[in-house]
Amino acid sequence: MGRVGLYVFLLISALYFIAPLYVIVGTSMKTMAEIRWGDMLALPESFNVQYWQHAWSSSCTGLNCDGLQAGFWNSVRILIPSVLLSVFIGALNGYALSFWRPRGANFLMAILVCGAFIPYQVLLYPLVRITNALDVYGSLQGIVLVHLIFSLPMTTLIFRNYYLTLPQELFKAARVDGAGFWRIFTSIVLPLSIPMLAVATILQVTNIWNDFLLGLIFAGKENLPMTVQLNNIVNSQLAERTYNTDMAATLLTAAVPLLVYFFSGKYFVRGIASGAVKG
Structure with missing residues (x-):
């Protein structure tokens, strides 16, 4: 019985830490239309990395729009x-x-x-x-x-x-x-x-x-550094908040x-x- 309780505890602990990562990765691959539906746990309709590419090379960090690569x-x-x-x-x-x-x-x-x-x-x-x-x-x-x-x-x-x-x-x-x-x-x-x-x-x-x-x-x-550039990407958006790009930029910054x-x-x-x- 004690072993079962241990496994249940470990499983709950793993889910506790994996769930936010799952949401971030999934959001980074969704379109804004999918994000607006409000189901954070739903899988993206198509797995693409265009928002990752945008965060890396062309997202705006203020006056410059060359992405996170310079900060990296x-x-x-x-x-x-x-x-x-x-x-x-x-x-x-x-x-x-x-x-x-x-x-x-x-x-x-x-x-x-x-x-x-x-x-x-x-x-x-x-x-x-x-x-x-x-x-x-x-x-x-x-x-x-x-x-x-x-x-x-x-x-x-x-x-x-x-x-x-x-x-x-x-x-x-x-x-x-x-x-x-x-x-x-x-x-x-x-x-x-x-x-x-x-x-x-x-x-x-x-x-x-x-x-x-x-x-x-x-x-x-x-x-x-990259962390400052990430903050600039998130706070340089004046119209619609592009959560997919923000999540992709966050993952790229945390990758190392x-x-x-x-x-x-x-x-x-x-x-x-x-x-x-x-x-």
């Missing part, structure tokens, strides 16, 4: 350096704070942890002034720098907690053999960090790709993090089980 490539340009830098520097910080323990390491870690819980809105104006003083406000370098700043507390915490679970004897033996800071990091620590590298990369890809607020404020009009989780979800679970939340 902007998001890619923002994502790659932001993820690489935040994961690498987070691993480096975690390594330094767990193995080398410089003076004040616990205090520095406490500051970083506190930084992870400060709302974005509190720091927006100071960051605008700082990036403007550095002459990177409204540029690709500026938005990458801002993502790096907001990512470091969490990535540092993830790697530090993991490194605390590694045998200290490895580190001590390497130092006895004459290995220095960088040799230990590149030859010993990083090869042992594969599970955490996967966890941190998946988290960063999701957070940075889905970001709206920071991209809107710091990226500049030439580098607006969904694919990342679909193909690398098992590595994320392995990384969490290996110590990402320990310490």
